[in-house]
Amino acid sequence: MVSHLRGLTNCRQGDIERRRRRLLRRSRDHLGPVQWEHLTDHCERVSEMAHHIGQVMKLPRKDLEITRIAGLLHDIGKCMIPETLLAKPAGLSADEWRLMERHEEYGVLIARRLGLDRDATSCIRHHHRRFDAAPTRAGSRRVDAPNEEPIPIGASILCAADALVTIAQRTALLSCQVGGQQPQRAACAARPAISPRCGWGRVWL
Numbered sequence: 663m664v665s666h667l668r669g670l671t672n673c674r675q676g677d678i679e680r681r682r683r684r685l686l687r688r689s690r691d692h693l694g695p696v697q698w699e700h701l702t703d704h705c706e707r708v709s710e711m712a713h714h715i716g717q718v719m720k721l722p723r724k725d726l727e728i729t730r731i732a733g734l735l736h737d738i739g740k741c742m743i744p745e746t747l748l749a750k751p752a753g754l755s756a757d758e759w760r761l762m763e764r765h766e767e768y769g770v771l772i773a774r775r776l777g778l779d780r781d782a783t784s785c786i787r788h789h790h791r792r793f794d795a796a797p798t799r800a801g802s803r804r805v806d807a808p809n810e811e812p813i814p815i816g817a818s819i820l821c822a823a824d825a826l827v828t829i830a831q832r833t834a835l836l837s838c839q840v841g842g843q844q845p846q847r848a849a850c851a852a853r854p855a856i857s858p859r860c861g862w863g864r865v866w867l
Contacts (some may be wrong), residue, residue, distance in 0.1 A: 668834075678731050681776045694745030700737045706828065709733030711823035712816075721815070729816035732785035735778065737822055739769030739786075766790060781814065788817035789824065 686701060693701065712733040716726045740748060743765050747758055754762060769786045778786075791813050 675759045676701060678681040678776065678778060679734065685776065689741060693741060694749070696743050696748040697741055697743070700740045702749065705734050705737050707827045708736060708820065708823045710829055713716055715819050716816075716821055719819075725816060728781045729819050731778065732773075732782045732789070732816055733820055735773050735776070735782075735825065736770065736789045736824070737765065737769065738772050739765035739767065739773070763790070772814050781816070784814050785816040785820055787821040788813045791817060791821070 669765055689701075690698070703832065710733075713726060713730045716729050721729070736854050743762060747754070747762065752756075770783045771784055773783050
């Protein structure tokens with residue numbers, strides 16, 4: 663998959679959505695079913711939900727479009743996360759969480775090569791940023807710190823939309839049984855988060 667992504671510059675024709683579709687077509691044979699679901703159906707649902715939230719908040723048209731496009735690509739970095747890890751039904755170890763969390767970094771790199779601007783890639787980079795100071799499972803901290811760029815409103819909206827979409831799908835997931843364990847797509851262990859805009863909630867990777 664890594665060698666396949668080196669040719670991303672060849673995808674920079676047409677608008678962003680067309681580039682995304684072209685990349686997905688080219689990558690289909692290199693992706694597992696859970697990776698594919700995250701990059702397609704999940705991203706599309708989150709993008710749509712984020713756009714609706716932005717409309718309710720009466721965001722300017724430019725910010726609405728940035729948030730919508732960032733939503734379509736917010737999990738694109740999961741193409742670099744092993745399928746076995748994304749599909750793992752049990753909880754993740756600290757090392758596995760550290761690898762999982764890198765999907766944001768990978769996503770920014772891929773999105774840049776697809777031609778997304780700084781505003782959109784910043785939303786992708788921070789779509790799991792936390793507003794509380796609680797450590798994550800991997801022991802890192804997702805908090806604002808001096809010298810860090812502020813969390814854009816689009817990233818906060820994506821965070822909420824991601825959680826809402828996951829919650830909406832959770833009933834179907836919990837109705838399935840895999841070897842006596844509840845499936846957790848993409849190791850969707852809940853993480854508490856707090857936002858001055860959104861209040862208490864839970865975030866899934």
